[in-house]
Amino acid sequence: MSKIKVLAIDDEPGATRMMKINLESLGQYQVEMVNDSTQSIATALRFRPDIILLDMVMPNLDGGDVKRLLQENEELKDIPVLFLTALVSDSDTSSDVSLVESGDGIMIPKPVKTEVLRSCIEQTLSGVL
Amino acid sequence: MDAGGDFSEKFGLKHYQSILDNLPVAVFAKDATDEFRFLLWNKKQETISTIPRQRALGRTDYDLFSQESAQYFREMDEKIVRSGKPLEIPEEILETGDRDEVYLHTYKIPIFDHDRTILVGISEDVTETVTNRKALQxxxxxxxxxxxxxxxxxxxxxxxxxxxxxxxxxxxxxxxxxxxxxxxxxxxxxxxxxxxxxxxxxxxxxxxxxxxxxxxxxxxxxxxxxxTSSRFDKRECDLAGLLDGVLLMLRHDCSRLDVQIDRDFAEGLTVHVDQAKFEQVILNVVINAIHALRDVAQPRVAITTRKSTYSDERSEGVRTGKQIRIGDPIVEIEIGDNGAGISPEHLDKVFDPFFTTKPTGVGTGLGLSVVRKIVELHDGFITITNHPTLAGAMVKIVLPE
CATH class of the missing domain: 1.10.287 (Helix Hairpins)
Incomplete structure (x- = not known):
């Protein structure tokens, strides 16, 4: 069984590295990291992820900008995106997996447990979310 | 030889009345040895009292003024005669039939002449000054x-x-x-x-x-x-159902601490609220109440709901809503406990962020400030006072109906 390819975009290298370590330790994930959001499209085109984890607040291009660029790209527009953000709180949550629907899409509030992250990824890929 | 001597020597008494009548002040005299009957009543006195001289002369205060005024004048006059000294009365009220109250600045002088005593009064009408002063005050x-x-x-x-x-x-x-x-x-x-x-x-x-x-x-x-003013999803909610839902969440805490819950819910009340946010409000307030009951012998929490009309009954710790006006239909939710209550110096502060009386790690001090914010975002307001009968605290949440 081929691994699930995750592109983690966050300006904080520690954050992407931590996600990579945790998700890959689960076995079925392969994680590529982007810390300079202007490199998001180029990396996505090269890596061809199954899903993208996108930090909301970043310098240069923020999460919303990156999402728009992805949607404008014919080859990337269908890749599902999950936002990670420190801006919303847990009490805004509308479901068990701590998700918030906003205009931009599904938001996962930080801090987030790897278990929750995995659950979100699986549900998104299976079309539940 | 004085000037007066000159005048009376030359003219006798015939011009005195004319002088008196042209004075800008009222002049009157009463015979203290004959029931204080009026002997003298000049023009200005006529104007001020609205009583003509013919009616006044030979009469007493009791014939001319109200019983109350007459009595006051008589007591004053007798006092002056007894003391034998003139008296200045900076302000006295004269009630007349035609005019409203007249304020007088009066001098009263007793004159002793052999076996008779005359009481002379000189009054200035100070009504305008007094009225102005009162308006100013x-x-x-x-x-x-x-x-x-x-x-x-x-x-x-x-x-x-x-x-x-x-x-x-x-x-x-x-x-x-x-x-x-x-x-x-x-x-x-x-x-x-x-x-x-x-x-x-x-x-x-x-x-x-x-x-x-x-x-x-x-x-x-x-x-x-x-x-953040988070997104709100307001719907019509059955208030009793919402409150019971919260009480259900707290049933373990209540039974563990032996807290008796008295429910007095008005029937059929609905509120237009974000259910999850409003549950958080009630939960916070009831948890606060339960926390206040730790060392109480027979711990009780009383929750009352009712329909009412807003009547601006401001009290300590009040926070007014933006949109509720006097006369508006409202829904009131009262949550009281029989704990220690809130000390007066804390009443104003309980809604401030980070204000807490709980030990570090137990309360963040944000609970009630968040509660207030949520209530205000529902166009309502919240007050906290000490409970009139239970001795503990009473939180009242008011929402527009």
């Missing part, structure tokens, strides 16, 4: 009241500005703190998973770190709740 009191109101409003504005700046600060801090918290959480998770053989201490350290992260996250989330 009233205006000054109004100004004072307005000034106090302005001062109070200023304090409230300062308070609002303070809360807003705390809110902005909180939002910024929350974002900056949640990112490192995210790293710590995932780092601890990784250690927990990869350290397969944990001794007792390692297990303890990891567990405590997880607890600490949960606690910090909770505080930060409360801060974010406080600082």
């Amino acid at each position: 009233k205006a000054s009191r109004t100004i004072q009241a307005k000034e106090q109101e302005i001062e109070k409003t200023q304090l409230q504005l300062i308070q609002i500005a303070k809360l807003e700046s705390i809110g902005q600060l909180a939002a910024g801090v929350a974002h900056e703190v949640k990112n490192p918290l995210n790293l710590i959480l995932q780092g601890v998770e990784y250690l927990d998973r990869t350290i397969t053989e944990k001794d007792e201490n390692t297990a303890f350290v990891i567990e405590e770190m997880n607890h600490a992260i949960t606690r910090a996250t909770k505080i930060i989330n409360e801060l974010v709740d406080f600082s």
Whole structure:
């Protein structure tokens, strides 16, 4: 069984590295990291992820900008995106997996447990979310 | 030889009446040895009293004025005669039939002549001065009241500005703190998973770190709740059902602490609220009440709902809603307890962020400030007072119907 390819975009290298370590330790994930959001499209085109984890607040291009660029790209527009953000709180949550629907899409509030992250990824890929 | 001597020698008494009648002050005289009957009544006295001279002469105060006024004049006159000294009365009221109250500045002089005593009075009409002064005093009191109101409003504005700046600060801090918290959480998770053989201490350290992260996250989330006006999903909710739902969540705490819950819900009341947010409000308030009942012998929480009309009954700790006006139909929810209550110096502060009487780690001090914010975002307001009968605190939440 081929691994699930995750592109983690966050300006904080520690954050992407931590996600990579945790998700890959689960076995079925392969994680590529982007810390300079202007490199998001180029990396996505090269890596061809199954899903993208996108930090909301970043310098240069923020999460919303990156999402728009992805949607404008014919080859990337269908890749599902999950936002990670420190801006919303847990009490805004509308479901068990701590998700918030906003205009931009599904938001996962930080801090987030790897278990929750995995659950979100699986549900998104299976079309539940 | 004095001037008066000259005048009376030349003219006798015939011009005295003319002089008296042209004085700008009222002059009268009473015969103290004959029931204080009037002997003298000049023109100005006619004008002021609206009583003509012919009617006044030979009569007493009792014939001319009200019983009350006459009695006052008589007592004053007798006192002056007894003392034998003139008296200045800076302000006295004369009630007349035609005019409203007239204020007089009066001198009364007793004159002793052999076996007779005459009481002479000279009065200046000071009604205008007194009326002006009273109007001025009233205006000054109004100004004072307005000034106090302005001062109070200023304090409230300062308070609002303070809360807003705390809110902005909180939002910024929350974002900056949640990112490192995210790293710590995932780092601890990784250690927990990869350290397969944990001794007792390692297990303890990891567990405590997880607890600490949960606690910090909770505080930060409360801060974010406080600082952002989150999205609201308001619907018509059955109030009794909502309250019972919250009480159900708290049934373990209530039975553990032996707290008796008295429900007195008006039937069929609905409120237009974001159910989840409003449950948080009730939950917070009831938990506060339960916390206040720790050392109480027969702990009770009384919850009452009713339909009412807003009548601006301001009290200590009041926070007024933006849109409720006097006469508006409202729904009131009262949550009282029989705990120790709130000390007067704390009543004003309980809604301030970070105000808490609980030990560090138990309360963040954000609960009631978040509660107030949510209630205000529902166009309602919340007050906290000490309960009139239960001795503990009473929180009243008022929502537009």
